[in-house]
Amino acid sequence: MRVNNLALALIALVLGGGVLGVASTFPSPRHQAFGPALFPSLIGLALVGCGVVLAVQWWLADREAPLLSLAPWMRSPATALNVAMLLAIPVFYIFAVDRLGFVPTAFICLWLMLVRYHGRPVLSLFGAAAAAAILQFVFADILLVPLPWGLLQPLAW
Amino acid sequence: METILLALELLFRVDVMIVILASAMFGLFMGAIPGLTATMATALLVPVTFFMDPVPAVAAIVTSSAMAIFAGDIPGTLLRIPGTPGSAAYVDDAYCLTQSGRAELCLGVNLCFSALGGLAGALVLLFAAPALARVVIRFGTFEYFWLAMLGLTCAAFISSSSLTKGTFSLLIGLLASCVGIGATTGLPRFTFGQIELMGGINFVPAMIGAFALSELIRTVSGGGAVNPANLKPIGNLFSGIARTFAQHWRQFLRGSTVGTVIGILPGAGSTLAAWVAYALAKQTSRKPDLYGKGSLEGIVASTSANNAAVSGAWVPALVFGIPGDAVTAIAIGVLFIKGLNPGPTIFINNPEVIDAVLISFLLANLLLIPLGFMFIKVARHVLRVPSGVLSPFILILSILGAFAINNTLFDVGVMLLAGVIAYFMEENGIPIAPAILGLLLGTTVEENFMTSAIKADGNLLAFFERPIAGTLGVLTIALWLSPLVIWLARRRSQARLRADG
Numbered sequence: 001m002r003v004n005n006l007a008l009a010l011i012a013l014v015l016g017g018g019v020l021g022v023a024s025t026f027p028s029p030r031h032q033a034f035g036p037a038l039f040p041s042l043i044g045l046a047l048v049g050c051g052v053v054l055a056v057q058w059w060l061a062d063r064e065a066p067l068l069s070l071a072p073w074m075r076s077p078a079t080a081l082n083v084a085m086l087l088a089i090p091v092f093y094i095f096a097v098d099r100l101g102f103v104p105t106a107f108i109c110l111w112l113m114l115v116r117y118h119g120r121p122v123l124s125l126f127g128a129a130a131a132a133a134i135l136q137f138v139f140a141d142i143l144l145v146p147l148p149w150g151l152l153q154p155l156a157w
Numbered sequence: 158m159e160t161i162l163l164a165l166e167l168l169f170r171v172d173v174m175i176v177i178l179a180s181a182m183f184g185l186f187m188g189a190i191p192g193l194t195a196t197m198a199t200a201l202l203v204p205v206t207f208f209m210d211p212v213p214a215v216a217a218i219v220t221s222s223a224m225a226i227f228a229g230d231i232p233g234t235l236l237r238i239p240g241t242p243g244s245a246a247y248v249d250d251a252y253c254l255t256q257s258g259r260a261e262l263c264l265g266v267n268l269c270f271s272a273l274g275g276l277a278g279a280l281v282l283l284f285a286a287p288a289l290a291r292v293v294i295r296f297g298t299f300e301y302f303w304l305a306m307l308g309l310t311c312a313a314f315i316s317s318s319s320l321t322k323g324t325f326s327l328l329i330g331l332l333a334s335c336v337g338i339g340a341t342t343g344l345p346r347f348t349f350g351q352i353e354l355m356g357g358i359n360f361v362p363a364m365i366g367a368f369a370l371s372e373l374i375r376t377v378s379g380g381g382a383v384n385p386a387n388l389k390p391i392g393n394l395f396s397g398i399a400r401t402f403a404q405h406w407r408q409f410l411r412g413s414t415v416g417t418v419i420g421i422l423p424g425a426g427s428t429l430a431a432w433v434a435y436a437l438a439k440q441t442s443r444k445p446d447l448y449g450k451g452s453l454e455g456i457v458a459s460t461s462a463n464n465a466a467v468s469g470a471w472v473p474a475l476v477f478g479i480p481g482d483a484v485t486a487i488a489i490g491v492l493f494i495k496g497l498n499p500g501p502t503i504f505i506n507n508p509e510v511i512d513a514v515l516i517s518f519l520l521a522n523l524l525l526i527p528l529g530f531m532f533i534k535v536a537r538h539v540l541r542v543p544s545g546v547l548s549p550f551i552l553i554l555s556i557l558g559a560f561a562i563n564n565t566l567f568d569v570g571v572m573l574l575a576g577v578i579a580y581f582m583e584e585n586g587i588p589i590a591p592a593i594l595g596l597l598l599g600t601t602v603e604e605n606f607m608t609s610a611i612k613a614d615g616n617l618l619a620f621f622e623r624p625i626a627g628t629l630g631v632l633t634i635a636l637w638l639s640p641l642v643i644w645l646a647r648r649r650s651q652a653r654l655r656a657d658g
Binding site for chain 1: 204205207208321322324325328329331332335339341342344346347370373374377378379543544545546548549550552553554556557560561564566569570572573577581584585587602603606607610611615
């Protein structure tokens with residue numbers, strides 16, 4: 001997704017203005033001239049400055065460019081679904097891993113992606129199951145990362 | 158001498174050697190697969206390094222990045238698809254050589270000159286870093302503030318063709334570094350009541366998202382397809398290398414020097430080093446017409462440069478704690494986790510560890526020749542692994558890597574958000590490197606700025622009173638003003654041309 005310099009300028013201005021607004025609510029220390037708002041305020045001011053320069057650049061050289069142009073993949077349902085799945089998988093993982101456990105969650109994530117990106121559902125089934133078990137062993141048993149067992153708690157090794 | 162012996166003892170242990178060999182194979186694999194970069198390899202290594210001692214942890218990063226930068230040349234030569242951005246500068250020359258039946262010579266040159274370039278950079282690091290550290294040890298908060306500002310300014314100015322976009326990226330990183338409990342005041346900022354944000358935005362998940370997830374988005378959206386049709390077995394790689402060295406040793410020296418110097422500049426990594434070395438070689442060549450059509454000297458210069466830059470980037474990372482590129486930015490995070498605060502004191506407090514790290518550079522580049530040779534022999538099989546099989550595993554490893562740093566799912570969300578933002582930024586010509594450096598160095602800049610301002614009791618001139626601080630300050634401000642000066646000079650010369658008629 002491409003945007004022109006005017007859109008980037010608006011983002012910088014809104015971000016900079018927001019930072020200045022939030023920073024102004026930070027309390028000032030009693031016996032000190034410089035408080036927690038100083039550094040963020042300088043960043044906010046610089047962001048506003050950046051926004052102004054980007055707006056000038058748009059005015060001088062970028063006025064023909066559309067405000068927003070979609071990437072080619074966004075127009076194709078197949079590739080859009082590829083990207084949507086890639087972004088949905090971490091969200092699914094966040095909500096599912098504590099309930100289902102790492103192995104079932106990783107298995108579901110891997111299988112769905114392998115089928116979508118590579119095909120071969122039956123072969124992917126074995127690949128996803130083996131990979132989930134290996135990852136559980138490497139990360140939980142060797143590297144001692146506390147991965148939840150969830151539904152598979154009775155089978156925990 | 159005693160320190161060096163201790164360093165050798167730390168490095169030449171069976172477990173460390175196994176780590177180095179494993180990370181070498183990992184780096185070669187990651188570099189050879191188009192779409193997977195040296196930075197992504199390093200980001201994915203981080204969760205594994207948590208559980209290692211400092212020396213194997215850093216040696217793993219050093220080895221995998223050196224291997225990955227070289228391995229990027231393999232698909233570039235065989236398929237005209239650079240495995241890493243660092244190999245893009247000379248991909249046309251390399252592929253032309255393959256088409257004319259000289260793939261072995263090209264891969265041999267890539268392998269040998271990558272190793273030689275890396276060794277040249279490592280030697281500079283070995284001698285320059287400790288010498289610089291002896292000077293830097295005298296620095297106070299004023300000097301550190303200006304040094305960090307100079308590094309960040311260079312990163313913003315160099316990493317993109319648009320200065321405004323580079324600065325925008327840097328400001329996003331600096332803003333992200335403000336989230337959490339304030340550095341000097343202890344008050345929460347931009348946390349919006351979220352307990353997870355009190356500790357700030359963790360660098361590792363943000364880094365994994367910015368470099369791994371954003372690349373995966375590009376791959377699954379159709380940008381990273383590989384079609385390794387008709388790859389032939391590779392013959393003798395080393396025939397003709399001695400003659401190439403005799404003919405093009407000047408380009409090798411120039412490429413290694415350019416690579417090391419560019420590597421030292423914050424934000425300018427091996428990709429820029431390869432492009433600059435290539436352009437410089439073309440400018441000074443007797444056969445500039447051959448460039449882009451199979452010029453061996455162009456390949457010699459730029460393949461030496463990108464590996465030299467890998468070592469060069471560690472000079473500011475170790476001496477100042479300011480990363481030279483994205484890989485060293487991650488490595489600094491690892492050093493902090495290991496309790497080794499990068500900066501001049503690391504050379505005093507942990508000399509044996511630093512010596513072991515420096516020696517690991519030489520070792521990694523020496524190992525590049527046998528391991529790279531073996532890898533080239535099997536490369537045509539590795540290149541057949543479809544991206545549709547790799548992407549799911551990389552995503553799961555990214556999720557695990559983001560989770561493992563603090564064992565919190567919040568960091569998986571940070572990784573996801575950072576990936577989407579980084580993808581949007583790169584699509585719009587906004588470089589990621591300055592944002593990452595801003596996130597990493599933001600706290601250092603603010604801490605040193607606030608401490609200096611309190612010391613000076615608000616007198617801003619005090620920032621210029623000490624000689625080194627003053628010089629660095631003037632240099633930084635001159636850099637800030639340089640675009641305005643250049644713009645004014647250009648306008649004046651245009652006006653003069655118009656007046657002349």
